[in-house]
Amino acid sequence: MVTVRSDLDQLAERGQLRRVRGGALAAFRLASEVSYEARSDAQAQEKVLIARAAVGLLAHSDTVLLDVGTTTMAIARELVARTDLNDLTVVTNGLNIAIALEPAIHRVRVVVTGGTLRPLQHSLVDPMAGLMLHRLRASIAFVAANGIHTEHGISTTNMPEADMKQRLLAAAHRRVVVADASKFSQEALVRVCDLNEVDLILTAGDVERTVLAAVREQVEVRVAGAEA
Numbered sequence: 001m002v003t004v005r006s007d008l009d010q011l012a013e014r015g016q017l018r019r020v021r022g023g024a025l026a027a028f029r030l031a032s033e034v035s036y037e038a039r040s041d042a043q044a045q046e047k048v049l050i051a052r053a054a055v056g057l058l059a060h061s062d063t064v065l066l067d068v069g070t071t072t073m074a075i076a077r078e079l080v081a082r083t084d085l086n087d088l089t090v091v092t093n094g095l096n097i098a099i100a101l102e103p104a105i106h107r108v109r110v111v112v113t114g115g116t117l118r119p120l121q122h123s124l125v126d127p128m129a130g131l132m133l134h135r136l137r138a139s140i141a142f143v144a145a146n147g148i149h150t151e152h153g154i155s156t157t158n159m160p161e162a163d164m165k166q167r168l169l170a171a172a173h174r175r176v177v178v179a180d181a182s183k184f185s186q187e188a189l190v191r192v193c194d195l196n197e198v199d200l201i202l203t204a205g206d207v208e209r210t211v212l213a214a215v216r217e218q219v220e221v222r223v224a225g226a227e228a
Helices: 002-013 044-055 070-081 095-100 129-134 159-170 209-216
Strands: 017-020 023-026 063-066 088-092 108-112 116-118 123-125 138-144 147-149 153-156 172-178 190-193 200-203 220-223
Touching: 044 070, 044 172, 044 200, 063 070, 070 088, 070 095, 070 138, 070 172, 095 108, 116 159, 123 159, 129 159, 138 159, 153 159, 159 172, 159 190, 209 220
Parallel strands: 063 088, 063 138, 088 108, 138 172, 172 200, 200 220
Antiparallel strands: 017 023, 116 123, 147 153, 153 190
């Protein structure tokens, strides 16, 4: 019993659970906003796999809406590498993503939404950013997420970018969420939409089987680099 109590105390100190009278409860922690630079190297291989799968969905002359984020940056880099894809139009609210696409400018028309700059993510948000998206109808949208949860749905860490994600999804025929395995069973501050309001989740990494099965009851999920 002493050993169990000691183990519980250690887990509580790490924030992994909360001690209560007679036992312990799982700790509840919302995903918080971290700068683009601080996240850029995390799950790097998973992001590469997701990016390859995402670009594999595209065809010549597609119009692509590309959200801000480190996973969507991997998609931008894959678009540059895929010299066989031509006459694409990419609309993005990420300044760094637009710059990353510059080497492919002879094949890819890059359109920046405009709007108010959020330096933490190099993102452009309302006012103004949503006006362009309101007038567009694109082939596909790739939207990043901080949380994928069976009850809370798709979520992110702040209101301005949650609004932009909703606008990106609304402007696309095909709505794809791109997020590595670490985002599953996570909740962030602002709900973007329910799972069944998107067409596909592209992920990579080790998603717990029971969690994956529960999410797949609401939306198609493809695990890049692994057998689905």
